[in-house]
């Protein structure tokens with residue numbers, strides 16, 4: 001039976017847990033060969049092993065997306081393993097909240113590094129395998145393969161959000177990046193879209209009091225939303241509930257699918273209707 005992503009090779013950053021892991025599993029079920037990658041080696045390896053145990057194809061290439069050599073290394077590893085790259089999902093990210101008047105330069109810069117610089121470097125490192133490969137196919141008179149880039153944004157970027165001036169700025173920056181790539185690489189049949197999530201159930205939106213942390217470059221950052229601020233979202237969401245990681249991954253799959261072949265430069269909001 002044919003699947004949506006048969007013969008496609010996909011890199012999904014931040015795919016050790018949450019939305020990225022759900023996307024990795026879903027892509028593999030749809031026939032893609034998946035490069036799982038995460039800051040945390042253990043969860044990255046686990047997701048890849050799970051996919052392989054279930055009969056899919058995956059490798060794990062853990063690392064910090066903000067590392068200067070990360071982009072070149074993962075593209076090299078991907079092509080060594082699978083010979084090509086069709087889909088790049090820039091999903092790795094986290095929040096480091098504070099009110100504007102208390103936001104440090106370090107917090108500000110960390111969000112630009114992970115949500116803007118890392119995706120930019122990954123896309124640039126994909127040039128030979130995406131842009132140049134498509135150009136060669138076209139010069140040889142062939143139809144270029146399906147190739148696309150999906151950048152994960154947020155309603156915090158589209159609408160702003162209290163306590164997230166760093167994250168909101170970076171997530172809207174990703175939309176400008178997305179549209180520019182769509183315009184520059186559209187000539188080679190390469191699509192570039194953003195998917196902006198609203199309120200999805202992952203450790204980024206669970207109670208801060210649960211004590212979840214991310215450790216980036218030796219620094220621990222608390223994740224989650226203070227419990228007293230979490231309630232009362234539902235009435236702002238037409239579907240009256242937050243979304244699951246799988247529902248978020250569904251939006252990513254939609255954009256990666258060949259059925260989205262004429263959609264580029266778009267920001268798909270996966271929000272249960274929040275903010276309409």
Ligand SMILES: NC(=O)c1ccc[n+]([C@@H]2O[C@H](COP(=O)([O-])OP(=O)(O)OC[C@H]3O[C@@H](n4cnc5c(N)ncnc54)[C@H](O)[C@@H]3O)[C@@H](O)[C@H]2O)c1
Nearest residue numbers: 014017018019038039064065091092093154197199200202
């Ligand atoms: N959960 C939501 O409601 C929501 C809403 C809007 C946007 N998003 C975005 O969705 C994406 C996925 O988040 P999630 O909710 O699944 O969170 P999550 O914490 O469950 O998963 C994110 C993964 O990214 C990894 N990661 C973070 N920084 C990294 C780095 N520097 N290098 C490599 N890996 C790194 C983490 O280790 C983690 O496994 C993020 O970009 C986030 O900003 C989430």
